[in-house]
Amino acid sequence: MRVTQSMISTSTLRHLNTSMSQLKMYQDQLSTGKKITRPSQDPVVAMNGMRYRTQLVEVQQFKRNLGEAYNWMDSADSALNDTTSALQRIRELTVQASNDTYEEGQRGNIAEEVRQLKEHLESLANTKSNNKYIFNGTNTTNKPVDLENDTFSTNTHDVELELLKGVKVPVNVSPQNVFSQQMFNDIQQLENMLMNEDTTAEELSAMLDTVDGHINNAINERAALGARVNRVEMMDQRLQDQKVLATRIMSDNEDADLAEVITQLLTQENVHRAALSSSSRIIQPSLLDFLR
Amino acid sequence: MISTFHGLETMRRALSTQQAALYTTGHNIANANTPGYSRQRVNFTQTEAFPNPAFNKPGIPGQLGTGVKAGEIQRIRDSFLDLQFRGENAKLGYWSTKYAALERMEDVMNELDNGNAKVINQFWQALEDVSANPEDAGARAVLQQRGVAVAEAFNHTYESIETIQRDYRDQIGVENSRVNSVLNQINEINKQIASVEVHGLLPNDLYDKRDLLVDELSQFMNIEVERVPSGGNAKEMAEGRYTIHLLDNNGQRLNDIVLLDGSTFEYNEISVTDADGGQLDGPVTEILIGGTAIAFEDFNSNGSLKAMIEAYGYMEGGEVKGIYNEMMQNLDTMISVFVEEFNNVHSSGWSLSEIEAGEKANGGAGYNFFEFADPHGGGVQGSAKYLKVSEAILSSTDNIAAAREVLDENGDPTAYAGDGSNALNLANVKGTQLNYGGQTASLDSFYQGVIGRMAVGVSEASNMTNNFQSLANSINERRQAVSSVSLDEELANMIQFQHAYNAAARNMTAVDEMLDTIINGMGRVGR
Numbered sequence: 001m002r003v004t005q006s007m008i009s010t011s012t013l014r015h016l017n018t019s020m021s022q023l024k025m026y027q028d029q030l031s032t033g034k035k036i037t038r039p040s041q042d043p044v045v046a047m048n049g050m051r052y053r054t055q056l057v058e059v060q061q062f063k064r065n066l067g068e069a070y071n072w073m074d075s076a077d078s079a080l081n082d083t084t085s086a087l088q089r090i091r092e093l094t095v096q097a098s099n100d101t102y103e104e105g106q107r108g109n110i111a112e113e114v115r116q117l118k119e120h121l122e123s124l125a126n127t128k129s130n131n132k133y134i135f136n137g138t139n140t141t142n143k144p145v146d147l148e149n150d151t152f153s154t155n156t157h158d159v160e161l162e163l164l165k166g167v168k169v170p171v172n173v174s175p176q177n178v179f180s181q182q183m184f185n186d187i188q189q190l191e192n193m194l195m196n197e198d199t200t201a202e203e204l205s206a207m208l209d210t211v212d213g214h215i216n217n218a219i220n221e222r223a224a225l226g227a228r229v230n231r232v233e234m235m236d237q238r239l240q241d242q243k244v245l246a247t248r249i250m251s252d253n254e255d256a257d258l259a260e261v262i263t264q265l266l267t268q269e270n271v272h273r274a275a276l277s278s279s280s281r282i283i284q285p286s287l288l289d290f291l292r
Numbered sequence: 293m294i295s296t297f298h299g300l301e302t303m304r305r306a307l308s309t310q311q312a313a314l315y316t317t318g319h320n321i322a323n324a325n326t327p328g329y330s331r332q333r334v335n336f337t338q339t340e341a342f343p344n345p346a347f348n349k350p351g352i353p354g355q356l357g358t359g360v361k362a363g364e365i366q367r368i369r370d371s372f373l374d375l376q377f378r379g380e381n382a383k384l385g386y387w388s389t390k391y392a393a394l395e396r397m398e399d400v401m402n403e404l405d406n407g408n409a410k411v412i413n414q415f416w417q418a419l420e421d422v423s424a425n426p427e428d429a430g431a432r433a434v435l436q437q438r439g440v441a442v443a444e445a446f447n448h449t450y451e452s453i454e455t456i457q458r459d460y461r462d463q464i465g466v467e468n469s470r471v472n473s474v475l476n477q478i479n480e481i482n483k484q485i486a487s488v489e490v491h492g493l494l495p496n497d498l499y500d501k502r503d504l505l506v507d508e509l510s511q512f513m514n515i516e517v518e519r520v521p522s523g524g525n526a527k528e529m530a531e532g533r534y535t536i537h538l539l540d541n542n543g544q545r546l547n548d549i550v551l552l553d554g555s556t557f558e559y560n561e562i563s564v565t566d567a568d569g570g571q572l573d574g575p576v577t578e579i580l581i582g583g584t585a586i587a588f589e590d591f592n593s594n595g596s597l598k599a600m601i602e603a604y605g606y607m608e609g610g611e612v613k614g615i616y617n618e619m620m621q622n623l624d625t626m627i628s629v630f631v632e633e634f635n636n637v638h639s640s641g642w643s644l645s646e647i648e649a650g651e652k653a654n655g656g657a658g659y660n661f662f663e664f665a666d667p668h669g670g671g672v673q674g675s676a677k678y679l680k681v682s683e684a685i686l687s688s689t690d691n692i693a694a695a696r697e698v699l700d701e702n703g704d705p706t707a708y709a710g711d712g713s714n715a716l717n718l719a720n721v722k723g724t725q726l727n728y729g730g731q732t733a734s735l736d737s738f739y740q741g742v743i744g745r746m747a748v749g750v751s752e753a754s755n756m757t758n759n760f761q762s763l764a765n766s767i768n769e770r771r772q773a774v775s776s777v778s779l780d781e782e783l784a785n786m787i788q789f790q791h792a793y794n795a796a797a798r799n800m801t802a803v804d805e806m807l808d809t810i811i812n813g814m815g816r817v818g819r
Contacts, residue, residue, distance in 0.1 A: 001770075001773050002773045002774070002778065003773065003778070004772065004773070004776040004777060004778035004779075004781075005324070005777075005778065005779050005780075006324065006325065006772060006776045006777070007769060007772045007773065007776060010769075010772070011769065014765065034404070034405075036404065037404065038398055038402060038404070038747075038750075039398060039401075039402065039403060039404065039743060039744075039746070039747035039750070040394075040395075040398055040747045040748075040749075040750030040751040040754060041751070042751075043744050043747035043748045043751055044744075046403065046404060046743065046744070046747050047740050047741075047743065047744040047747070049404065050403055050409050050736075050739075050740050050743065051736070051737075051740060053409070053410070053413070054409065054413055054736055057413040057416070057417065058416075061416070061417050061420045061421075064417075064420075064421070064424075065420060065424050068424040068425070130425070131427075131428075132427060132710060133710075136710070137708065137710070138695070138698075138707075138708035138709075138710040138711035139708040139709065139710055140427055140708070140709060140710025141427050141708075141709040141710065154700075154701055155708060157698055157708060157711060159710055159711070159712075160712075160713060160716075161423070161424050161712075162420065162423065162716055162719075168713075168716070254404075286779045286780055286783070287779065287780040287783040287784060288779065288783055291783065291787070
């Protein structure tokens with residue numbers, strides 16, 4: 001084949017251009033850390049990348065929801081703990097008062113303390129966490145218990161958070177189970193009995209069973225809550241694993257293998273240098289340089 | 293009898309012929325870098341020998357050579373390679389234009405890290421946050437703004453594609469007039485060539501110019517060149533005038549359309565029109581060539597013109613098609629189906645303001661989250677362009693319906709502020725299998741499909757462009773091997789011709805000395 005100067009320069013230019021675009025591709029991979037910078041370079045990687053990123057975002061969001069769930073449950077747990085202590089104190093006071101040697105003034109003091117404890121229980125029922133009433137079902141903007149107006153929570157709807165794809169977990173403690181109208185009525189009755197000097201020790205002792213019943217309610221509810229916390233902790237563990245997995249899948253899909261890219265870049269650079277130096281030697285001379 | 297000055301005449305011819313060859317070499321060197329130039333060669337032929345074989349021939353031992361003459365100056369070119377090159381060039385024109393069009397769309401919809409999918413994900417996150425904290429004004433405000441971001445992202449994508457489409461409309465106009473200008477120039481050169489050829493000359497440089505223009509024309513559409521002899525005193529190797537036919541993808545003449553007629557020196561202007569004619573503003577319906585109209589669906593001639601129209605948009609079977617139109621239709625379908633379902637779920641829930649009022653707004657219909665700005669007609673078309681967050685949501689975040697409707701103790705519908713389950717339902721709309729224009733998919737997977745199809749299209753166009761580029765390159769290389777100027781070769785020729793010229797001059801000197809002997813030295817015996 002006949003080869004001319006213009007052919008050499010055209011093809012040299014074309015090959016240098018191809019080489020440059022290879023260099024650019026490796027440079028892009030190195031500077032972005034990704035295999036591709038445009039979807040068309042690998043449509044499958046691009047499409048999977050979209051899916052994996054969505055998956056990762058979901059896992060991250062569920063982690064965030066999990067924080068919210070812990071917030072609810074931890075607040076409820078500590079409120080229930082205080083509730084149990086308050087009820088136990090009421091029980092102790094009832095036991096004390098059922099001693100017939102207590103005179104009227106002393107019973108009056110006990111009645112006063114029970115009243116204070118009742119108000120304490122009201123404030124526990126009205127516990128706010130994150131600016132929400134946590135013992136009022138979904139009606140979180142209103143007080144569940146208002147002794148003054150004698151209103152009690154009627155909301156029976158659970159607050160549910162999505163903690164895994166499609167898995168909704170109730171995070172609240174139902175108000176009717178612990179802070180029931182019955183409990184406040186019973187405490188009120190106890191207070192009234194203490195105020196009444198005709199109340200006998202037996203009658204007061206009889207109240208112990210009632211108080212015990214409410215203590216059991218609080219403890220049972222707390223146990224149920226503890227079981228749910230365990231479940232949520234297991235989900236937490238699972239989300240941790242999923243996050244690692246999702247990140248790894250995403251990285252496998254679209255991250256460039258730096259060692260490989262650098263090797264390829266160096267190889268390509270050598271090729272490019274060789275092409276440049278050989279071009280500079282071939283393009284220059286012609287027969288003209290050797291005539292006369 | 294041989295003439296006294298025979299030797300002088302022979303050498304004079306040699307001198308002038310070598311000189312012509314040297315000048316042609318000079319012309320070749322001068323045009324070594326001229327695009328489209330084919331190297332030229334002087335065809336040397338011996339002049340007629342003396343004497344003629346006739347009865348009155350002089351009695352000399354044999355025929356004596358009378359020297360050389362420059363037969364003709366010919367350009368070295370292989371027309372078969374031209375034919376191949378133009379066929380590939382039309383395909384290259386088609387695919388490279390298509391690739392450029394798709395690449396511009398890919399620029400707009402580069403979904404690798406930042407893109408509409410990310411905005412949708414953020415919107416989903418905001419919904420999840422509201423479902424966890426439905427009574428929180430902060431979470432609601434984030435959701436409202438993320439909603440605005442979704443609307444703006446799709447408005448922007450849609451409008452960017454529209455802008456590119458408008459650019460292509462202008463580009464079609466430019467392309468159209470370039471085709472016409474090239475046809476006009478070829479026609480003019482045809483005329484010049486015809487007027488030169490009839491005198492028995494070969495207008496090599498005009499041939500080159502014309503072939504360069506035909507090469508250019510071949511990237512716009514598939515064409516075939518037919519030669520029409522100029523007649524008169526034209527030489528056998530004269531190339532004649534060109535008649536250019538339009539070919540379809542299979543290399544068959546398309547409706548016998550003649551773009552340029554070499555025998556009548558007429559060419560047919562091309563114009564691309566839409567349904568209402570005049571200024572191009574709608575999808576292309578037909579292409580007018582001279583007086584003949586071809587519906588665009590029948591205009592299957594590879595080349596950049598076709599690719600450009602396919603990018604811009606055209607009518608096929610009463611439907612609007614085109615790379616950009618189809619993408620916009622996809623976005624419209626996606627948004628209109630998603631928004632309809634999203635609004636259904638949203639309006640079924642209760643917002644804080646409705647909980648406050650104790651009844652659903654708008655006579656029980658509730659609020660829509662998204663709506664479409666004017667002049668959206670309510671159909672699918674333009675949904676992505678005119679998408680916006682509804683005025684109700686923009687005016688107050690309390691109108692976001694995060695709570696689900698439940699029945700209170702009296703059996704009346706109500707809802708509670710702490711209930712985020714409707715927000716959760718809204719978040720799940722993204723993953724709900726819906727009917728997106730006949731395709732059952734979730735929002736995510738539908739959009740992934742759209743992006744995937746686009747990416748595969750770009751990648752295919754890129755591969756095809758590369759393939760045809762390398763085919764065209766290799767054919768062009770073979771063409772160059774035949775036609776391009778080699779400086780080494782020209783220098784070698786130059787030396788060769790120069791030596792021949794010198795030798796002829798020396799020979800002339802020898803004849804001169806011989807004549808000197810005859811004229812000045814003879815007949816002076818003893819003087």
